[in-house]
Amino acid sequence: MIDRNSRYAKSAVLHLTDAEGREIAYLDRRIIPDSPRIAARIAVEDGDRLDLIAHRAYGDARQSWRVMDANPDPEPLTLADTPGRRLGLTQPGEA
Incomplete structure (x- = not known):
């Protein structure tokens, strides 16, 4: 299941x-879509991790995969390394 x-x-x-x-x-x-539909943007805060960003954006830390899908990067685990960086967010329900 x-x-x-x-x-x-x-x-x-x-x-x-x-x-x-x-x-x-x-x-x-x-x-993963080549051109994800970005519904909003969120700023990386000092000390952020992808799970923390997903929790702020979607209310569920397990949705960090949505942040990675919306921001294609050869090193997706570094997306939250730069405070102030603005990351795209997909609409919940879109995969």
């Missing part, structure tokens, strides 16, 4: 049969 707020909530459950005939369930790939 996948939580409705999970980044994988809309992913299809696929099945594979292995060489011994066992069925293995797995989640389809989640494609």
Whole structure:
């Protein structure tokens, strides 16, 4: 069961049969949009982390994946390293 707020909530459950005939369930790939729709912006504060930003923005620290999706970066864990940086936020419910 996948939580409705999970980044994988809309992913299809696929099945594979292995060489011994066992069925293995797995989640389809989640494609991150090339151009996410930015609904708002939030400023990074001193000492911030992505979970703290997600909690301020969405009321749920587990939604940090939304901040990362809205701000494509080769090093997403550094998004909160610069106080004053303005990060884009997607609308809740968009994945």
